Amino acid sequence: MFLSTPVKIFHAICFLSLVFAGCSLWRGKDNSNVSFASQPKSELPFTTREPDVFQTEVVVRTSETERRMFVARSGEKRRIDYDVGTDNHRAVLITDKEYLLFFKRKVYVERPMSSDAASQYEPLTAHLLNTRDYADFDEIGRQGSVVEFRAHVGESAVSDASIFFDETIGLPVKEEFYSIEGGQRTRQYSVELQSFRPEAGPDLFIIPTGFRRESEKR
Numbered sequence: 001m002f003l004s005t006p007v008k009i010f011h012a013i014c015f016l017s018l019v020f021a022g023c024s025l026w027r028g029k030d031n032s033n034v035s036f037a038s039q040p041k042s043e044l045p046f047t048t049r050e051p052d053v054f055q056t057e058v059v060v061r062t063s064e065t066e067r068r069m070f071v072a073r074s075g076e077k078r079r080i081d082y083d084v085g086t087d088n089h090r091a092v093l094i095t096d097k098e099y100l101l102f103f104k105r106k107v108y109v110e111r112p113m114s115s116d117a118a119s120q121y122e123p124l125t126a127h128l129l130n131t132r133d134y135a136d137f138d139e140i141g142r143q144g145s146v147v148e149f150r151a152h153v154g155e156s157a158v159s160d161a162s163i164f165f166d167e168t169i170g171l172p173v174k175e176e177f178y179s180i181e182g183g184q185r186t187r188q189y190s191v192e193l194q195s196f197r198p199e200a201g202p203d204l205f206i207i208p209t210g211f212r213r214e215s216e217k218r
Contacts, residue, residue: 046165056196062189074200107214
């Protein structure tokens with residue numbers, strides 16, 4: 001049964017998935033030519049500018065689970081797939097309208113474009129980093145173009161995060177969240193953006209062949 005606000009529900013699912021997350025981008029060959037959206041406001045010691053055009057897989061891991069998503073953007077067009085590779089695979093497309101796709105049943109629901117549809121999903125990198133109230137950052141290491149920061153969560157002494165920033169592409173390339181007990185750091189969850197590419201073809205933003213339209217139920 002479809003609900004009356006499926007896109008907002010999908011957005012909430014995305015948010016909850018990323019809350020249990022960090023971030024890793026695998027560089028493509030042509031990433032030096034990536035164009036970026038406007039810089040989000042922050043006091044971070046590195047940029048978090050999301051590319052205007054890109055596609056990437058998102059792997060969310062905890063100690064017990066792994067979930068896969070797919071994210072693509074081409075200007076104002078967006079696509080987010082959830083639970084890729086499972087029977088629960090579904091996606092949101094934001095193009096001329098908002099489309100909700102269910103892959104197992106090969107059906108989709110369409111809704112008129114809302115004024116804030118695209119803004120709900122941008123920017124991916126800033127949205128990820130802003131899920132925590134970081135108090136400060138310490139640079140603790142460097143390997144080539146990748147700089148590692150230790151990020152403290154507010155005034156908490158029981159949790160922190162590791163963030164890896166790639167100066168070549170101007171984006172965080174990895175983020176992991178830790179709990180701290182007795183001086184021991186234990187990783188609780190992480191996010192990796194795998195197979196990052198600074199391109200997104202038009203085929204990513206159309207209804208797949210064989211899908212039939214289904215009316216939205218209230």
